[in-house]
Amino acid sequence: MVPTFMLAEFQRSSGPGHRHFLYGGGPNVSARLAVKMRERFPGLSVVGTHEPPFAPLDQLASPETPSAINATGADVVWVGISSPKQSDGWR
Secondary structure: OOOHHHHHHHHHHOOOOOEEEEEEOOOOHHHHHHHHHHHHOOOOEEEEEEOOOOOOHHHOOOOOHHHHHHHOOOOEEEEEOOHHHHHHOOO
């Protein structure tokens, strides 16, 4: 299920608009979402995706991750991390 706000932003920014980067999810989740959203919103610019492996919260991103995302020119970074990953930092 795609959140309402995300759908609204994708619709608003299809065509000349924001460049989006999708971060998180299981294997191929972000990549599949990018394909589906480009089909649904022609002209939508998804400039990259990355699904880090399941790991403790402090290991979800390498020191190179921000530079790699910035290099795509993304205006908006959508972060989708499952409940076990979200709660891991609170233990």
